Amino acid sequence: xxxxxxxxxxxxxxxxxxxxxxxxxxxxxxxxxxxxxxxxxxxxxxxxxxxxxxxxxxxxxxxxxxxxxxxxxxxxxxxxxxxxxxxxxxxxxxxxxxxxxxxxxxxxxxxxxxxxxxxxxxxxxxxxxxxxxxxxxxxxxxxxxxxxxxxxxxxxxxxxxxxxxxxxxxxxxxxxxxxxxxxxxxxxxxxxxxxxxxxxxxxxxxxxxxxxxxxxxxxxxxxxxxxxxxxxxxxxxxxxxxxxxxxxxxxxxxxxxxxxxxxxxxxxxxxxxxxxxxxxxxxxxxxxxxxxxxxxxxxxxxxxxxxxxxxxxxxxxxxxxxxxxxxxxxxxxxxxxxxxxxxxxxxxxxxxxxxxxxxxxxxxxxxxxxxxxxxxxxxxxxxxxxxxxxxxxxxxxxxxxxxxxxxxxxxxxxxxxxxxxxxxxxxxxxxxxxxxxxxxxxxxxxxxxxxxxxxxxxxxxxxxxxxxxxxxxxxxxxxxxxxxxxxxxxxxxxxxxxxxxxxxxxxxxxxxxxxxxxxxxxxxxxxxxxxxxxxxxxxxxxxxxxxxxxxxxxxxxxxxxxxxxxx
Amino acid sequence: xxxxxxxxxxxxxxxxxxxxxxxxxxxxxxxxxxxxxxxxxxxxxxxxxxxxxxxxxxxxxxxxxxxxxxxxxxxxxxxxxxxxxxxxxxxxxxxxxxxxxxxxxxxxxxxxxxxxxxxxxxxxxxxxxxxxxxxxxxxxxxxxxxxxxxxxxxxxxxxxxxxxxxx
Numbered sequence: 047x048x049x050x051x052x053x054x055x056x057x058x059x060x061x062x063x064x065x066x067x068x069x070x071x072x073x074x075x076x077x078x079x080x081x082x083x084x085x086x087x088x089x090x091x092x093x094x095x096x097x098x099x100x101x102x103x104x105x106x107x108x109x110x111x112x113x114x115x116x117x118x119x120x121x122x123x124x125x126x127x128x129x130x131x132x133x134x135x136x137x138x139x140x141x142x143x144x145x146x147x148x149x150x151x152x153x154x155x156x157x158x159x160x161x162x163x164x165x166x167x168x169x170x171x172x173x174x175x176x177x178x179x180x181x182x183x184x185x186x187x188x189x190x191x192x193x194x195x196x197x198x199x200x201x202x203x204x205x206x207x208x209x210x211x212x213x214x215x216x217x218x219x220x221x222x223x224x225x226x227x228x229x230x231x232x233x234x235x236x237x238x239x240x241x242x243x244x245x246x247x248x249x250x251x252x253x254x255x256x257x258x259x260x261x262x263x264x265x266x267x268x269x270x271x272x273x274x275x276x277x278x279x280x281x282x283x284x285x286x287x288x289x290x291x292x293x294x295x296x297x298x299x300x301x302x303x304x305x306x307x308x309x310x311x312x313x314x315x316x317x318x319x320x321x322x323x324x325x326x327x328x329x330x331x332x333x334x335x336x337x338x339x340x341x342x343x344x345x346x347x348x349x350x351x352x353x354x355x356x357x358x359x360x361x362x363x364x365x366x367x368x369x370x371x372x373x374x375x376x377x378x379x380x381x382x383x384x385x386x387x388x389x390x391x392x393x394x395x396x397x398x399x400x401x402x403x404x405x406x407x408x409x410x411x412x413x414x415x416x417x418x419x420x421x422x423x424x425x426x427x428x429x430x431x432x433x434x435x436x437x438x439x440x441x442x443x444x445x446x447x448x449x450x451x452x453x454x455x456x457x458x459x460x461x462x463x464x465x466x467x468x469x470x471x472x473x474x475x476x477x478x479x480x481x482x483x484x485x486x487x488x489x490x491x492x493x494x495x496x497x498x499x500x501x502x503x504x505x506x507x508x509x510x511x512x513x514x515x516x517x518x519x520x521x522x523x524x525x526x527x528x529x530x531x532x533x534x535x536x537x538x539x540x541x542x543x544x545x546x547x548x549x550x551x552x553x554x555x556x557x558x559x560x561x562x563x564x565x566x567x568x569x570x571x572x573x574x575x576x577x578x579x580x581x582x583x584x585x586x587x588x589x590x591x592x593x594x595x596x597x598x599x600x601x602x603x604x605x606x607x608x609x610x611x612x613x
Numbered sequence: 614x615x616x617x618x619x620x621x622x623x624x625x626x627x628x629x630x631x632x633x634x635x636x637x638x639x640x641x642x643x644x645x646x647x648x649x650x651x652x653x654x655x656x657x658x659x660x661x662x663x664x665x666x667x668x669x670x671x672x673x674x675x676x677x678x679x680x681x682x683x684x685x686x687x688x689x690x691x692x693x694x695x696x697x698x699x700x701x702x703x704x705x706x707x708x709x710x711x712x713x714x715x716x717x718x719x720x721x722x723x724x725x726x727x728x729x730x731x732x733x734x735x736x737x738x739x740x741x742x743x744x745x746x747x748x749x750x751x752x753x754x755x756x757x758x759x760x761x762x763x764x765x766x767x768x769x770x771x772x773x774x775x776x777x778x779x780x
Contacts, residue, residue: 169638172635172638172639172642173642231688232689354683354686355684355686358679358680359680
């Protein structure tokens, strides 16, 4: 036996991670995972970033994955360490993000005895992972990690958790990384059914009012160029989902915004008036469809998605194409005819001009939409934007249009407040040479602001813009509109001084209360060589419009505030 | 004891799954969290080593069974899923039924059991345990009849089903 390859379980984990080209790990050590941490110095190519809370590790690894297209890796110890990962794992599951969580478990002899810091994390994460493992033999570590990365990154990506008992991490074994793996129950479909392409082509040929509805699948499968070629060849307007933003240039003449509950009025109206929707890499989320029975009823649907279970789940589909978006679009580009839709494009331009959603209202007050618009202009629309969840997220998506690829990182399906700071951390680690702006809400910021310490420690030049309205703004908006302004538990009485707080972490900070200070502050932040936090004290009761109330239709869209609402 | 009287459309789905700890948990967890109603679920070893076969009787129409099939297929530990509802199949379930008996009713029960080709596997002074095998309808019919004597306990295995070979 070759002595070289005898390693303990912890070393086998690290060797396997190197084989998977892992460069960064976000995590926190603890008792059960300690043996793994103790071998990390032997593997300098695995750079560990010590976060301050495991939720931060999961969100950072998730954002890292979204920013780079590689799997993000998080480490946590058993018990509370792993349960703190749960929100981040659920976020990755909802948004199809390849995340591999490696967690320490109590030793095999005490599993099931309610040992100290024992939690059944495979049981807990069973419904929120693509798959998970409890490794019970040292010899299974390498193959399990290989499977975990394969499952996380292929097909419809998603989180995979690998739980490893402490005694296995300490036990000697033989490191042998499998060349290939065979998982009989997991064969992601990489081919495109050409019969379906033919059917789709026929619908495209017959359509006079087609729309492409492009989602996260474009970014995941790196189908940016294919989307562009397809849209241009067939002259079909493109509408993005929230997670699809920055998959198609916003300054392109075929781009028509994003739809849904807070999407552009014209995008919703165009979808409603289309006679064909070509949905690519998206899943008809309820924030897009409202009432699914009344969603875009005048159109036929072509639905391209890698996950067969998404086809027909919410909306009946005439032509399903179960395939990777890139491969399917390639086939469509070669099969579909060159077309002109002059009349339709004129019609939708008229809709767009009649519904100028993105026009800012004239006011001397400091409104968050204005801040984001300035942020866009002063960063030339080229920053990576990471948001939390709520009003500021919607304003960021509305007023920070993207022309470049993969620039928006946001928690969509899970809607996890607190994503903004650790998300920015992960994005900056993944793309160190680009400027990362975290557009934060004051509520979400306070959920995970401990990661300011991680940002400061690693001198990451992240810029954080808090849209500080003193409220859980989106909830307050619902209370205003649907609960007779009964603001139960949404107003913060006693917001900390975010400037002093950031300074306490060693981060440069500014407060902006006046519209005239906005540009100066943003320019200062842009030119500062290090992290900056700007506390924008914005109008407290500004609402996000347009709005289609939950479960309703485009006919129920509230396009702008009623006159008495404007203060 | 009440037996559900409402009639529901049911479909039969079989699946080949890994015979590993936690696999049944993954399957039932998925069915539960997506709100699928199942009438029965039976699982046991298959003819292939390390693989089990399960039969799920699902309540609902085509849309629902299509979703269940796809969602089952998405589970890594599920190798193959087949909706066999529209095919020619045989299906069987085993039930143990404990029914109250007196010297006066015993012979009537024995008669019923023999009509249904069920078996008596235990007799005491106050009750009889009956073993019945059949499809869902047959067992339900026998159970309905035995109800008149007073059923004290029912244990059912859940339906298992198999395609008939085409001639």
